[in-house]
Amino acid sequence: QKEVEQDPGPLSVPEGAIVSLNCTYSNSAFQYFMWYRQYSRKGPELLMYTYSSGNKEDGRFTAQVDKSSKYISLFIRDSQPSDSATYLCAMSAFRGSTLGRLYFGRGTQLTVWP
């Protein structure tokens, strides 16, 4: 079993829809939770990060972490065609031998059509 599980999709939604992307994980040592966005033929770029549990909002994007369920989510409101990309969740431990190492989900491919 991979440490981070993510449904690869693909996910296709109309412009203006609310998008929900999710990941589950098994390692309770993870404390930092990130979402990366990757456009076609480009490198991933950090979209948002959250430390421990709770919500974080940045414009149309909201990241949620539920450590008790080992479940994280990214919500995109009023989705736009420019949001079409692959979204990867990533996690990191706060301390220990794997400090600084990221564990990625497989990525979810999202298409927003006009």
Next chain:
Amino acid sequence: NAGVTQTPKFQVLKTGQSMTLQCAQDMNHEYMSWYRQDPGMGLRLIHYSVGAGITDQGEVPNGYNVSRSTTEDFPLRLLSAAPSQTSVYFCASSYGPGQGSFIQYFGAGTRLSVL
């Protein structure tokens, strides 16, 4: 700042050939990593380094070698290329512990085909 620079952008090799993928960063980051990305597999860690002279293996290290003689550079060597190493390779860097080590900055990638 150029960020993380990877060269070459594309490469075609024959089975058994060796080559080095170059990665350089100008952000004075302590941590550097190499990933490969295959369809449906996401990003898989090959090797990483927490500072000059210190490297460690990731998930899929077999067939690859790394060294870190300077803070800026982290080359990845393919010892004897195999078709299974056809992939897109990404280099990433981040600050050291306590300074956002979890926020990694990625290069644009190297697309490698092994025939």
